[in-house]
Amino acid sequence: xxxxxxxxxxxxxxxxxxxxxxxxxxxxxxxxxxxxxxxxxxxxxxxxxxxxxxxxxxxxxxxxxxxxxxxxxxxxxxxxxxxxxxxxxxxxxxxxxxxxxxxxxxxxxxxxxxxxxxxxxxxxxxxxxxxxxxxxxxxxxxxxxxxxxxxxxxxxxxxxxxxxxxxxxxxxxxxxxxxxxxxxxxxxxxxxxxxxxxxxxxxxxxxxxxxxxxxxxxxxxxxxxxxxxxxxxxxxxxxxxxxxxxxxxxxxxxxxxxxxxxxxxxxxxxxxxxxxxxxxxxxxxxxxxxxxxxxxxxxxxxxxxxxxxxxxxxxxxxxxxxxxxxxxxxxxxxxxxxxxxxxxxxxxxxxxxxxxxxxxxxxxxxxxxxxxxxxxxxxxxxxxxxxxxxxxxxxxxxxxxxxxxxxxxxxxxxxxxxxxxxxxxxxxxxxxxx
Ligand SMILES: NC(=O)c1ccc[n+]([C@@H]2O[C@H](COP(=O)([O-])OP(=O)(O)OC[C@H]3O[C@@H](n4cnc5c(N)ncnc54)[C@H](O)[C@@H]3O)[C@@H](O)[C@H]2O)c1
Numbered sequence: 001x002x003x004x005x006x007x008x009x010x011x012x013x014x015x016x017x018x019x020x021x022x023x024x025x026x027x028x029x030x031x032x033x034x035x036x037x038x039x040x041x042x043x044x045x046x047x048x049x050x051x052x053x054x055x056x057x058x059x060x061x062x063x064x065x066x067x068x069x070x071x072x073x074x075x076x077x078x079x080x081x082x083x084x085x086x087x088x089x090x091x092x093x094x095x096x097x098x099x100x101x102x103x104x105x106x107x108x109x110x111x112x113x114x115x116x117x118x119x120x121x122x123x124x125x126x127x128x129x130x131x132x133x134x135x136x137x138x139x140x141x142x143x144x145x146x147x148x149x150x151x152x153x154x155x156x157x158x159x160x161x162x163x164x165x166x167x168x169x170x171x172x173x174x175x176x177x178x179x180x181x182x183x184x185x186x187x188x189x190x191x192x193x194x195x196x197x198x199x200x201x202x203x204x205x206x207x208x209x210x211x212x213x214x215x216x217x218x219x220x221x222x223x224x225x226x227x228x229x230x231x232x233x234x235x236x237x238x239x240x241x242x243x244x245x246x247x248x249x250x251x252x253x254x255x256x257x258x259x260x261x262x263x264x265x266x267x268x269x270x271x272x273x274x275x276x277x278x279x280x281x282x283x284x285x286x287x288x289x290x291x292x293x294x295x296x297x298x299x300x301x302x303x304x305x306x307x308x309x310x311x312x313x314x315x316x317x318x319x320x321x322x323x324x325x326x327x328x329x330x331x332x333x334x335x336x337x338x339x340x341x342x343x344x345x346x347x348x349x350x351x352x353x354x355x356x357x358x359x360x361x362x363x364x365x366x367x368x369x370x371x372x373x374x375x376x377x378x379x380x381x382x383x384x385x386x387x388x389x390x391x392x393x394x395x396x397x398x399x400x401x402x403x404x405x406x407x408x409x410x411x412x413x414x415x416x417x418x419x420x421x422x423x424x425x426x427x428x429x430x431x432x433x434x
Contacts, residue, residue, distance in 0.1 A: 006082035006188070007030055008033070008080060009025050009085065009189070010034070010035060010077065010085070011085050012084060012086045012110075013036060014034045015052070020169075021085060021168055022034045026066075026068035027068075028193050033071075033077040033078055034071040035075055035078060042072060048060045048062075053333055054167060075110065075112070079113040081118065082117070083120070083185070085123055086123060086124060088106055088124055090102065090103065090268070092268050103126065108138055111138065112142075115144075119152075119186060122135060122154045123157045124157075125157070126272055127276035128204040128276060151186070152182050153182045153185070153186035155174060156174055156206060156210030158173075161329075162329060168193075172195065172196035174199075174206050174210070175198065177202075178203055208273075211269055211273045217255075218261065218269075221258075227257075228257035228426055229300060232428070237430065239256075239414045239417075242255075257426055259301045259343055259426070260298045261297075262335075262340075264336045267294070274287040297339060298339045298342035298346065301339075301426065302347055307424070308387055308408045308410050319352050320386045321352040321354050322374075322382065322384075322388045323340060323356040323391055325357075325358050325390060325391045325392025325413075326340035326361050327340075327394070328340070330392055332360060333360035339391070341365075355374055357374045359396050377398075379404075382401065383407065385406065386408065388407075389409075389412070390415045402416075403420060407422065411425045
């Protein structure tokens, strides 16, 4: 039998995950049909105007102009694709239960266009069992049989927005199919765009591998945040201690404290797993504890701001507090689940006059109100604040100037990198030392 050789692929959901992938397949010579429900994003893709930091408009334009990538809101665009990849959101409900409704909606929308020989791959991060328990029955309602008429697999996305070394196209990909034929096809597809494809025994194994990766990160960030709080009480400097520990060449990898966790992955994905674990009467205590520790961090930071202001006889109420960086991590524009939003909200509740500067984030919704970034960060603005709070350490900020001009600084990211007068570093017990 002739080997399967896909030449056209559909990507559903052109967000942080889907757009880089769609561009990657287009650059590899495939015909790519992007389906995106947001008409503004569709228009921008078709105009070669990227809205994702990791995809330059020049790269996008090249594949749009060549005709390799087109975007549409219509699922009918997928009717002749050899494969489709689903990259839609998987949020939590307000009760921290998985919301797989996006996956269900897409699966239902795919049914009329599903055809013989097609491969469907889910990339959205989700609990083990989603591909075969949620997607499979919906897709088979078409009358086609998985493993016979069409193929189904899960392959987690590992993109790390803002990472200058690793991106969608140079990171190994884990692939698990419903059966051997599905795994083989999914491996063939991804081998066209990534250097290494790592097959596992099932969709569930691939789903679980992704949750292991993200749970590992959640738990370790939580551990270091807990130790940062302890170091403050014990008059020790967590940053010095991490630097010392990471000289060990094996068995340790550094994680760094901060104002809490953010983004669409780490604060959410592990709770998909703890939800699923309950079905087996297992409480994932590590996940729940890690969640609690991290949830407490924004409040801890606000207490630190109040403490810093108190040291110069100022109340939080009425104090001018300037926040630097609101994205959930450095050098990106993603605000989703950013702990900065909680810090800003609490500072406002306590009566502070808050403003922020973030060259990546022109505006942010805080407790239903839109705040706008200051247009620039100059010495006068820094000096005019009663306290400057560094929540995200974007590289574009001149921290030496901030240190020189600020009246008080609360640094949650070690952006200043040493002790100093009027400087209150997260995890550093010698705060504000003269
Ligand atoms: N952002 C990351 O760093 C990252 C990393 C790894 C995995 N993931 C996972 O990948 C998945 C997608 O995340 P993302 O960050 O790309 O989300 P995103 O919100 O940036 O993109 C998802 C896109 O899907 C679109 N969409 C929703 N429903 C649709 C529908 N019915 N039809 C067509 N388009 C639809 C949305 O409009 C949006 O543009 C999630 O499961 C996430 O957990 C994200």
